Amino acid sequence: MDNNNPAKIYIKRIIETEILPFINRREVISLLGSRQSGKTTLLKHLQENLIKKNKKIAYITFENKQSLQLFNDLEEFMAFYQNYDILIIDEFHYAKEGGQKLKFLYDTTDKKFLISGSSSLELTFQTGKYMVGRMVTFKLSPFSFEEFLLATNESLFNVYSLNKPLSQIIKYHLMKNFETYLIYGGYPAVVLTKSKTEKEKILEGIIENYLLRDIKDLLTLITEDELILLTKLLATQIGNLINYNELSTLSRLPYKQLLKHLEILKKTYIVDLVRPYSTNKRTELVKNPKVYFFDLGFRNYLLGDFRSFDKRQDIGALVENYIFTKLSSNQKITTRINFWRTKSGAEVDFIIEKQGNIIPIKVKYSSSPVIGKSLYSFFNKYQPNKAYVITKDIEKEVKIGGVKVFFIPAYRFSI
Numbered sequence: 001m002d003n004n005n006p007a008k009i010y011i012k013r014i015i016e017t018e019i020l021p022f023i024n025r026r027e028v029i030s031l032l033g034s035r036q037s038g039k040t041t042l043l044k045h046l047q048e049n050l051i052k053k054n055k056k057i058a059y060i061t062f063e064n065k066q067s068l069q070l071f072n073d074l075e076e077f078m079a080f081y082q083n084y085d086i087l088i089i090d091e092f093h094y095a096k097e098g099g100q101k102l103k104f105l106y107d108t109t110d111k112k113f114l115i116s117g118s119s120s121l122e123l124t125f126q127t128g129k130y131m132v133g134r135m136v137t138f139k140l141s142p143f144s145f146e147e148f149l150l151a152t153n154e155s156l157f158n159v160y161s162l163n164k165p166l167s168q169i170i171k172y173h174l175m176k177n178f179e180t181y182l183i184y185g186g187y188p189a190v191v192l193t194k195s196k197t198e199k200e201k202i203l204e205g206i207i208e209n210y211l212l213r214d215i216k217d218l219l220t221l222i223t224e225d226e227l228i229l230l231t232k233l234l235a236t237q238i239g240n241l242i243n244y245n246e247l248s249t250l251s252r253l254p255y256k257q258l259l260k261h262l263e264i265l266k267k268t269y270i271v272d273l274v275r276p277y278s279t280n281k282r283t284e285l286v287k288n289p290k291v292y293f294f295d296l297g298f299r300n301y302l303l304g305d306f307r308s309f310d311k312r313q314d315i316g317a318l319v320e321n322y323i324f325t326k327l328s329s330n331q332k333i334t335t336r337i338n339f340w341r342t343k344s345g346a347e348v349d350f351i352i353e354k355q356g357n358i359i360p361i362k363v364k365y366s367s368s369p370v371i372g373k374s375l376y377s378f379f380n381k382y383q384p385n386k387a388y389v390i391t392k393d394i395e396k397e398v399k400i401g402g403v404k405v406f407f408i409p410a411y412r413f414s415i
Contacts, residue, residue: 142186185297
């Protein structure tokens with residue numbers, strides 16, 4: 001089912017509908033996300049649409065040294081841009097004392113600011129503390145599976161979007177596309193390239209130029225060998241509990257340095273750590289988190305593993321990681337994502353809280369999934385209203401006591 005439509009310059013991002021209501025509000029809009037996730041493209045798209053509404057907008061990038069230098073003198077900066085209604089500042093994390101300066105501009109001008117950055121480390125700790133109550137933050141991830149379909153096969157996307165049971169032929173093609181997405185990930189440049197060889201080459205460029213250059217600079221490393229080794233070790237452990245002592249030994253990083261490296265990888269949107277859900281520390285494991293990657297193409301490149309699904313042993317881990325990315329990119333989920341694990345061995349992959357309700361999510365990627373003892377244990381302990389079981393191709397709803405259990409294929413999961 002090939003889509004013969006020509007490639008689009010701009011693929012509509014789901015997050016756009018979340019941002020638009022804030023365009024006419026006073027708060028600064030902050031757009032965070034890893035490099036190559038599409039922040040600049042989205043900002044320029046917003047700029048074009050606002051220009052059509054007769055707004056005077058300046059697009060500035062602090063990768064440009066002259067623009068960055070001008071920002072150092074706020075009097076000159078304000079004079080230069082005094083005739084503009086909206087200032088879009090890309091790569092804002094390059095600004096020294098950026099948060100303090102942005103607060104001054106916010107408090108002394110009536111301009112609207114949209115800023116972006118590739119590192120929450122910079123924007124959170126240098127900008128966020130000055131902009132409390134003045135800034136709303138959005139996180140842009142690489143393409144979701146929905147955006148992947150929109151970019152590669154719009155006809156299939158249109159059918160996928162229907163809120164109805166799908167035919168076997170549509171399910172088959174969705175599965176094939178889903179497998180491709182899990183292998184190569186969602187970086188826009190990778191998705192929009194058809195050749196597998198080119199996809200791998202683009203991933204190489206993203207990792208070599210981003211991981212080795214940007215993160216090395218943030219850490220002020222003399223060598224990046226330990227960072228590469230640590231990231232590769234994490235790539236083998238998605239969905240598993242982190243053993244800090246083992247990671248420290250294998251990566252040749254002292255414990256404190258290991259924690260620092262992990263924090264950098266988190267703040268630059270390479271990996272995230274999911275903590276245990278616990279209300280009783282005596283009976284549940286509470287120390288070690290599980291690790292997931294924000295993009296599976298990035299992860300698979302680190303391992304040099306782009307094999308098809310019929311040759312892989314890590315399909316369950318890939319699908320579990322995918323569910324993590326779905327949850328972490330959902331702007332409506334404002335609480336932390338956790339997992340549940342007890343000393344007796346019961347485990348639920350993800351726990352979220354939404355509108356005051358606890359929702360357990362269990363990944364059982366097969367065509368004959370079952371509720372399982374772990375979910376039953378969770379039901380008995382916490383009495384949730386609903387739960388999700390992530391399947392390969394089964395879609396149904398059952399009721400267990402007072403719990404609605406939704407069996408749903410991974411590629412159709414939403415919450």
